[in-house]
Amino acid sequence: MKHMKTVLILEHEEKVFEKLSCDLCGAESNGDENWAKGNFEHATTMIQLEERESYPDGGHSKQSAFHICQDCFKNKLQPWMEKQGAKATVSEADW
Numbered sequence: 001m002k003h004m005k006t007v008l009i010l011e012h013e014e015k016v017f018e019k020l021s022c023d024l025c026g027a028e029s030n031g032d033e034n035w036a037k038g039n040f041e042h043a044t045t046m047i048q049l050e051e052r053e054s055y056p057d058g059g060h061s062k063q064s065a066f067h068i069c070q071d072c073f074k075n076k077l078q079p080w081m082e083k084q085g086a087k088a089t090v091s092e093a094d095w
């Protein structure tokens with residue numbers, strides 16, 4: 001005989017990553033953190049400050065980030081940074 005019992009299975013809600021939206025223009029990423037619009041294109045940006053402190057019994061970290069689409073990076077952020085005297089580090093690869 002197979003004995004069955006009733007159990008309560010609780011459903012739960014959880015926040016999971018869906019997409020990014022640009023903090024400047026509101027554009028949405030392509031499903032993940034990819035800002036590119038083409039099928040075989042990939043463009044990610046990262047503007048983040050991470051601060052960490054370690055104590056004898058633990059530590060603390062704080063991250064601040066801006067999510068900027070590739071168009072705003074190229075057309076707004078990069079020109080502003082260059083106007084401040086900064087120069088982007090550019091690296092390229094072919095495969």
Ligand SMILES: [Zn+2]
Pocket residue numbers: 022023024025026027068069070071072073
């Ligand atoms: Zn944007």
